[in-house]
Amino acid sequence: MRGEIEVRTTPASQLSAWDTLRAHHQQMALVHMRDLFADDPGRFDRFSVAACGVFLDFSKNRIVDDTLTALLALAHEAQLAEWIERMFAGEKVNNTEDRAALHVALRYRSPGSFPSASHDVMPEVRDVLARMRRFADSVARGEWVGYTGKPVRAIVNIGIGGSDLGPAMVCRALSPYAQGGMKGYFVSNLDSTQLTGVLNELDPQTTLFIVASKTFTTQETLTNARSAREWLVAKAGEQAVSKHFAAVSTRPDRTSEFGIDPANVFEFWDWVGGRYSLWSAIGLSIATLIGMNRFEELLAGGHDMDQHFRSAPWSQNMPVLLGLLGIWYRDFFQAQTQVVLPYDYALRDFPDYLQQLEMESNGKRVSRAGEPLDYPTGAIIWGGPGNNGQHAFYQLMHQGTVLVPADFIVPMRSQYPLPGHEEAMLSNALAQAEALMRGRPEAAARAAAAAAGFLGERLEAHFPHRVLPGNQPTNTLVYERLTPRVLGALIALYEHKVFVQSVCWGINPFDQWGVELGKEMAAIILPELQGAEPVSGHDASTNGLIGYIKQHRGP
Ligand code: F6P
Numbered sequence: 001m002r003g004e005i006e007v008r009t010t011p012a013s014q015l016s017a018w019d020t021l022r023a024h025h026q027q028m029a030l031v032h033m034r035d036l037f038a039d040d041p042g043r044f045d046r047f048s049v050a051a052c053g054v055f056l057d058f059s060k061n062r063i064v065d066d067t068l069t070a071l072l073a074l075a076h077e078a079q080l081a082e083w084i085e086r087m088f089a090g091e092k093v094n095n096t097e098d099r100a101a102l103h104v105a106l107r108y109r110s111p112g113s114f115p116s117a118s119h120d121v122m123p124e125v126r127d128v129l130a131r132m133r134r135f136a137d138s139v140a141r142g143e144w145v146g147y148t149g150k151p152v153r154a155i156v157n158i159g160i161g162g163s164d165l166g167p168a169m170v171c172r173a174l175s176p177y178a179q180g181g182m183k184g185y186f187v188s189n190l191d192s193t194q195l196t197g198v199l200n201e202l203d204p205q206t207t208l209f210i211v212a213s214k215t216f217t218t219q220e221t222l223t224n225a226r227s228a229r230e231w232l233v234a235k236a237g238e239q240a241v242s243k244h245f246a247a248v249s250t251r252p253d254r255t256s257e258f259g260i261d262p263a264n265v266f267e268f269w270d271w272v273g274g275r276y277s278l279w280s281a282i283g284l285s286i287a288t289l290i291g292m293n294r295f296e297e298l299l300a301g302g303h304d305m306d307q308h309f310r311s312a313p314w315s316q317n318m319p320v321l322l323g324l325l326g327i328w329y330r331d332f333f334q335a336q337t338q339v340v341l342p343y344d345y346a347l348r349d350f351p352d353y354l355q356q357l358e359m360e361s362n363g364k365r366v367s368r369a370g371e372p373l374d375y376p377t378g379a380i381i382w383g384g385p386g387n388n389g390q391h392a393f394y395q396l397m398h399q400g401t402v403l404v405p406a407d408f409i410v411p412m413r414s415q416y417p418l419p420g421h422e423e424a425m426l427s428n429a430l431a432q433a434e435a436l437m438r439g440r441p442e443a444a445a446r447a448a449a450a451a452a453g454f455l456g457e458r459l460e461a462h463f464p465h466r467v468l469p470g471n472q473p474t475n476t477l478v479y480e481r482l483t484p485r486v487l488g489a490l491i492a493l494y495e496h497k498v499f500v501q502s503v504c505w506g507i508n509p510f511d512q513w514g515v516e517l518g519k520e521m522a523a524i525i526l527p528e529l530q531g532a533e534p535v536s537g538h539d540a541s542t543n544g545l546i547g548y549i550k551q552h553r554g555p
Contacts, residue, residue, distance in 0.1 A: 007095060007368045012331075012505055013375045017074035024070050025332040028062055032471050033437045036064065049316045052304040052489035056318050057476040060437045061325055061405075062333070071324035072314050074504055080320070083503045084310060090119065094273070094510035095368055101510045103276035103495070107302035107488070121271070128266060128281050133292040135246070135266070135284065139208065140179045140291060147240035152208045156185045156198060157285040158228060159212030160220045162274030163248075164188040165356050166491075167212070167285045169349040170278060170298065173487055176346075176415045177290040184289045187228075190220045195227055204235045204244070211247040212282050214274050216254035219522070225258070248281045273510050275356050276495060294484045301488020309496045319493055322475065323500030326405070329473065330379050335403040338379040341386035342409040343429040346482050350409065351383035354494055361498045361509035368508050377505045383407075387428055397436060398468050406474045408433050409490070413481040429476070439470020 012018055037043055037059075047059035087093050090100045105114040105121045113120035138144040142151035157167055168186040171178075178184070185198045209232075211225045232244055246264040247255040250272075255265045266281035278286070279299060287295040305319070314320045329335040338358075340351040362378030383389070386408060397404045410429045414422050440448070445466035446459065454462045479486045502509035528535045528546055535546045 009367070009369050009371070010506070011367060011371065011373060011375070012074070012078065013373075015074060015077045017070055017077045020070045021074065021328070021332055024066060028064070028067065029333070031062065031064075033060060033062060033473075034439070034441075034470065036062075037437075049318060049321065051308045051312065051316075051318055052301065052493075053479050053483075053486045054318070054489055054493065055478040056321070057478070058321055058325060060433060061328075061473045061475070062471065063325070063328070067328065068315065068324075071328060072320075074327070075314060075320060075324060075500065078504045078506070080314075080500060080503050083499075087499065088306075088310060090114070090121070090271070094508060096508055096511045096513070097270075099510070100271040101273055101276065102271045103273065103279055104302075104306050106272065106279035107299040107306065107492070109300050109303045121269070124267075124269070128268065129292075129296075131266060132281060132284055132287050132295075136287040136292045136295075139288050140182070144208070144243075146205045146207070146243050147236045148205045150205045153181060153206040154183045154185060154202050154208070155285050155288050156187060156202070156207060156209045156228065157212055158187045158209060158221055158224045159282070160188040160218060161356060161360075162277050163212040163214060163218075163221065163282055165349075165353045166275070166278030167283055169347075169353040170283070170286050170487065170491075171289050172349050173344075173346040173482060174286070174290050174294065174298075174484055177294050177484065179289065179291050182289055184285060186285075187224050188220060190223060192227065195224050199228070199231055204232050204240070207232075207244060208288075209245050210285050210288075211245065211249075211255070211258070211260065212285070213248075214250050214268070214272070214277065214282075216247070216249045216251045216258070219519070222258070229259070246284070248284050274512075275360055278491070290484070297484035298488040301483075301485035301490075302492040303488075304485070305489045305492035305496065309492075319496030320500050322407075322493070322497040323504070325473075325475065326379065326497065326501055327504055329403065329405045330377075331375050333403055334376065335405055336376075336380055337402070337404055338381055339389075339397070339404050339406045340381060340383035340409070341389060341406055341432075342383075343386045343425055344409060344411045344414075344482055345385060346415055347409060348385045350490075351381065353491075354383075355381045357494060358498055360512045360515070362502055362505070362507065363514065364502075364505075364507040364509075367506045373505070373507070375505070377507060378501070386432065387425060390428065390432060394432065397472055398439075404472060406433075406436065406472065408474055408476040410476060410478045411480070411482055412478060415482060433474045433476055435468065435470070436472035436474055437470055439468040440466060441470075442467055 043059045048057045087101060088104055090102050092098055093101050102121060106125055108114050114122050139152050144152055146152065164186055171184045187195050187198055209228050211221065213221045229241060232240055241259060242261040245260050247260040248266045249255050250268055250270055252262065252265050252267060256262055266284055268277065268280035268282065272280050279302060283295060309317065309319050326338060340354055342348060342350050358381045359378055364377055366372055408429055446463040448466050449459055449463040498509055535543055
């Protein structure tokens with residue numbers, strides 16, 4: 001891989017496009033999308049794009065042509081083109097950890113070497129993919145048998161963060177593709193309620209645990225893996241472990257130390273970030289549940305999006321557009337959040353997955369060079385199934401006081417169609433996006449209240465409750481049906497969106513130093529909770545809580 005990268009020192013706020021955007025925002029702040037649509041019949045055609053099985057309508061945004069021009073100028077000035085090539089070339093774009101971020105190589109589908117990386121990673125990538133195929137096939141065919149000779153019926157992935165959220169989301173999303181009768185479970189939480197609940201459903205004779213951890217030091221994962229191992233050993237003895245435990249890690253030395261048979265260990269590399277790792281052997285649970293061919297279709301979908309990202313003109317480039325629109329709201333409208341609303345029940349975990357992808361990547365406060373930033377970076381990502389949200393949190397989006405840009409994710413066909421469901425679901429998705437954009441102005445609200453029988457003073461007092469300001473921006477992503485390939489493209493779309501934003505903000509999206517302090521402190525508090533001595537080394541609150549818990553919890 002190529003070495004050191006040059007670190008840009010100019011903050012985004014000192015780029016000339018930033019000034020242009022600031023001034024342009026002054027003009028756009030009060031413009032209503034209702035008027036933009038009324039004045040411009042070509043808006044939908046101009047502000048929509050199709051690629052990789054996904055159609056993106058971004059016309060319901062608070063933008064005009066000049067907005068896009070200025071946002072694209074920002075990307076140019078931030079040297080996005082150069083950064084894209086650096087990432088794909090295997091340069092050490094993760095400068096604070098001195099590493100490349102080459103997840104795109106994991107889903108590279110063409111023959112030959114990974115273009116332009118001076119160290120060709122493809123032989124090791126293909127070798128692990130071949131091992132994953134042998135493993136997944138032998139489990140699916142019933143050739144991999146447990147300690148009593150029975151085939152595996154349940155896979156339990158033990159991991160957390162990127163070693164859990166991606167595989168769990170994909171397995172759920174692609175459950176219609178699950179291979180005959182195989183069940184998948186995901187255990188991540190330190191509270192043993194989760195592991196116990198899962199173990200209670202399982203037969204040790206037919207259960208295979210996959211311990212997934214990049215570092216193989218993560219407390220949650222190792223604690224759960226130890227307890228799962230004890231459960232198995234209590235029922236089947238020590239010799240059963242090699243038939244019931246596999247591991248995925250960049251540290252095979254540590255998996256051996258833990259007692260996992262090296263034949264069952266699948267490797268990946270430090271150039272794969274945890275939250276970008278579902279494409280690597282961390283996807284072993286996916287490959288085992290839906291089969292290796294389907295897993296490779298997922299990779300192909302990711303690769304489709306990589307090619308689009310690298311080659312499409314930016315005005316037609318989905319990750320670039322989504323990234324820049326996010327910056328428009330975050331930095332110029334000061335929107336703190338971004339909601340993700342799947343109208344595909346299969347994607348109900350997608351917002352949780354995106355939360356780690358976006359917030360761990362772009363939740364940064366200093367530039368690549370370590371200088372404090374004077375502008376907002378990553379948004380708070382949240383969301384859930386859109387249809388359920390309509391009956392819960394949408395009220396605040398329609399009539400609350402905050403700007404909430406939304407991504408609607410909409411399949412035209414359900415994975416399990418029943419008469420009447422698909423059209424009803426589609427009508428809700430389209431209606432909500434329209435209502436968020438259009439709102440209900442005063443005159444319409446007054447007319448609706450009058451039609452409902454309100455008169456005179458009661459009408460005056462009542463109609464404001466029926467006013468919806470609208471002007472809430474939405475992107476609508478439409479695809480035919482959720483297949484492995486479409487899902488791969490969707491995931492890669494958001495990965496690259498995050499990268500685009502990081503480049504414009506001048507931050508490193510591939511590290512996560514912020515999560516370390518809590519881990520270090522937990523390591524100090526653990527023995528203090530276990531010991532008998534009073535604790536005084538923290539602030540009064542933490543000392544008090546430790547004391548209270550020790551006193552009331554008993555030995
Ligand atoms: O604590 C955060 C984190 O490091 C994530 O970045 C990562 O995905 C997760 O923990 C799990 O780490 P590992 O795969 O090393 O167990």
